[in-house]
Amino acid sequence: MSNLGRRLLTTAGAGAAAIVLAATPALADADTSYYADTVASGSYLSQAGTMRFDSLGDKFNACDNWSDGAGVIGYWKVGSGGTVHSLYNGGGIGTCATSNQDLAESATVYIKACLRDDGDVKEGTCSAWEKGYADGIP
The missing domain is CATH 2.60.40 (Immunoglobulin-like)
Incomplete structure (x- = not known):
């Protein structure tokens, strides 16, 4: 896999993790x-x-x-x-x-x-x- 492909996957993974972490505090307002x-x-x-x-x-x-x-x-x-x-x-x-x-x-x-x-x-x-x-x- 090219370096560009690895960077895109890494960036996508970090973005998904950020979305999950950002959503967690909203659960506190159930x-x-x-x-x-x-x-x-x-x-x-x-x-x-x-x-x-x-x-x-x-x-x-x-x-x-x-x-x-x-x-x-x-x-x-x-x-x-x-x-x-x-x-x-x-x-x-x-x-x-x-x-x-x-x-x-x-x-x-x-x-x-x-x-x-x-x-x-x-x-x-x-x-x-x-x-x-x-x-x-x-």
């Missing part, structure tokens, strides 16, 4: 959604409310999935011992309340969903804390 659904308790049905965290945009959503007269209160925190924040949605079935945040890409996020009726959080409907990742990659 668009992943994490969910916590309410559980059945008394007259309240399972999945009547949802707290969702979208890693792309660091967006939290408290969504009402059922016409039961109760609102949805979602909780979120960064790290297992972090400060607990809440997001309430009393808009009715098919609505979501949204909160956009700016979290560190290395953050581990925990979310939880409960129903709230007449200002009273129905503890029996609360989901467990669900773990998510701000970069979308576990």
Whole structure:
């Protein structure tokens, strides 16, 4: 093979490697959604409310999935011992309340969903804390 042929192959190989390396950081911005659904308790049905965290945009959503007269209160925190924040949605079935945040890409996020009726959080409907990742990659 001529020197020119070897240089072209070497240059092509280096270019392909550069493309692969350049694409790797984009994986850190994975668009992943994490969910916590309410559980059945008394007259309240399972999945009547949802707290969702979208890693792309660091967006939290408290969504009402059922016409039961109760609102949805979602909780979120960064790290297992972090400060607990809440997001309430009393808009009715098919609505979501949204909160956009700016979290560190290395953050581990925990979310939880409960129903709230007449200002009273129905503890029996609360989901467990669900773990998510701000970069979308576990």
